[in-house]
Amino acid sequence: MKLMIKAPAKINLTLDVLHKRPDGYHEVEMIMTTVDLADRLELESLDQDEIQIISHNRFVPDDSRNLAYQAAKLLKERHGIKKGVAIQIDKIIPVAAGLAGGSSDAAAALKGLNELWKLGLSLDELAELGAEIGSDVSFCVYGGTALATGRGEKIQHLPAPPNCWVVLAKPTIGVSTGEVYKNLKLDRMKRPNTKAMIEAIYENDYDKMCANVGNVLESVTLSTYPEVALIKEQMIRFGADTVLMSGSGPTVFGLIRHDSRMHRVYNCLRGFCDQVYAVRMLGDGNPVD
């Protein structure tokens, strides 16, 4: 039996770090939303007891380092599954980009295998398992829009943000999330107003949303990689209403209300950057197909 499932990317509308925890992780407060740039996973049940990862992207590991592999392994162990699975990943989301590509693949594998192996687990149960794989996986299990706290695994759902275009641009560098957190200076950050962003979402106030985007991890990534700051400047110059780096970077996104402006920003950026996408937010949905 075969099953196809989409794994959408996320962006961070806000990302605040409250403090470093004794376990080495950082206590965060961030608003995330999924966008319609998605990997596609094909899951095929195998009689032999093994997990196979098939990916034609040289940046995606095809062994136990793959987060989708880890998702399958976790479900097999916890539920005594003796069957195997072949997971084919059609990689569309840029890798090591701050868009949670690996985490979303893991979440899609959890949801897909829950169906394939008829485990009957709820989304909450899958999200709890996902937290064991990575901090962003719980959010990716639900998708939509949410406030994430703890190390990112505590999820409070939010309504869809105001409707707009999201132009994503990824410079040709990959960023290690662990390194960015390690180099964060907690006393030198410009912190976002998470409360104001939540209000903007509930009030469906586009201008207020644009005024309150913020990501403390920019302080690290922008100073290490000046090309990220340059893309931010260019996006604003070409007409984006607001710009921000997503997650630990290096992808930058611009929010744009009007179609004509979106086309201008998209076309101008294509001259500077190989990976540029114009997408929509998925809102408050929970896409599973």
Ligand SMILES: C[C@](O)(CO)[C@H](O)COP(=O)(O)OP(=O)(O)OC[C@H]1O[C@@H](n2ccc(N)nc2=O)[C@H](O)[C@@H]1O
């Ligand atoms: C930057 C974000 O993507 C924003 O959504 C997340 O905070 C990171 O999520 P992620 O990539 O799923 O992170 P994990 O795979 O759990 O952790 C990678 C590394 O980032 C650091 N890390 C991650 C999350 C967190 N709240 N504090 C941390 O300090 C840890 O050093 C960890 O070893």
Ligand SMILES: Nc1ncnc2c1ncn2[C@@H]1O[C@H](COP(=O)(O)OP(=O)(O)OP(=O)(O)O)[C@@H](O)[C@H]1O
């Ligand atoms: N399914 C996967 N897809 C992409 N990368 C994966 C996957 N599984 C494991 N990885 C590894 O994880 C690393 C980070 O990739 P990923 O695309 O998930 O980063 P990211 O978008 O910055 O994640 P996040 O936003 O959650 O921090 C890659 O360099 C790769 O080695």
